[in-house]
Amino acid sequence: MKIKSKILDAESLERTLKRLAHEIIEKNRGISSLAIVGIKTRGEFLAKRILQLINSIENGNVLLGTLDITLYRDDIRQKRLEQPELKGTEINFDITDKDIVLVDDVLYTGRTVRAAMDELMDLGRPKTIQLAVLIDRGHRELPIRADYVGKNVPTSETEEVKVLLKECDNEDAVFIIEREFV
């Protein structure tokens, strides 16, 4: 694993999340029907941080949920070494008629977001589903785009975007690394 460049450090990541929080409030004209749903694993932590920012800006109490999309993956039947572990979906409120903001760390092929939307649809009928991502690295394989983007990062297919978060990696940073083929 070779680090090519650091795209975000802790401070710029924090600033980016603040901007995303403001954009979400602005576009939804407040927070009255808003709910934030993070996609596990790192999207969950980002969702929590964005939620706290939104709550402190608006002095509100926006609902938070987490989504584990494993059961909806389109590659679940393909060959792999490890079995995908289920980490649990926790959405303890009715999503019907809510404006749902899905949060994930990196938007790449769009397949995770497709799975997340399908799962949400099985839980109820939200008024809107919006998408917020920290990094959009391009190379979409499905007609999906994000409503809120932390940073657009053009990448090649041999590169990987690595998002590190304090909650699970002991630091906040985003790197581009070169994939090594064994």
Place this chain on the structure above:
Amino acid sequence: MKLKSRHLLGLKGMDRNEIEFIFDTALNFREVLERPIKKVPTLQGKTIVNLFFESSTRTRISFELAERRLSADVVNFSVSGSSVAKGETLKDTARNIEAMKIDMVVIRHSSPGAAMFLSRVLKSSIINAGDGTHEHPTQALLDMFTIKEKFGKIDGLKVCIVGDILHSRVALSNIFGLKTMGANVAVCGPRTLIPRDLEKLGVKVYYDINQAIRNSDVLNVLRIQLERQDRVFFPSIREYHLYFGITKERIEKNNREIIIMHPGPINRDVEISADVADGSQSLILQQVLNGVAVRMAVLYLLGTQN
């Protein structure tokens, strides 16, 4: 993490990590079962055959629901009106069905080892839904999952299986599983229905039901299987109830909390009195709910392996 086998033939030999893995997975399916749409697309395109050579309502419906809620295609095969009645062997029946491109087989059969036999002659994943008096692994898994849900642990709990231990695949699977998970396992029943040398499996044996109740956190009460009693093992149903029936009076005399389970179907007022089966200490309906979640977990883990 990955299950070691492509099949679920029994709990003998399954290790603690694998059982915990199934429980963790089942918790996710409990959540799915609370949703307005209780169905996920995970096993789309997989075909599962339920081969039931012995009558069953609960287990077959539970498996079928679990399969459908994972979006698998389901084919049901039961003995009445099938080619088995015309004299086809198990091997031929199974091979013919497999030739129709199926992925998994859930089998119930009156012969011990039927599931193991199929795993040798077929390429599909095999799940044992009860083979004679041998094992019934998904029932034991759901029993243990229900105990864990109630107590938060299985380690160190005193679990007593009551009734016809000799003919019971539920008892055997529970003994293997509970021992692996660190429970103190006991059985209780008439001498004629307790296999000899059971203590060698590390199981305590009680012949007095009051003593068993005093020394247990959980009673797993088995059905008296009248259809398996080709010999007379006790004088009468009434006498069995008198000596081994789980009654409200016996439970209340005990003065400490005890949980009652039963794999069903219940013979009311034979092995368990109606008020206990419907009472607050009974987890019988919880077992049924957990049965679907646990079976979804097993189907998911075996169905997504390669």
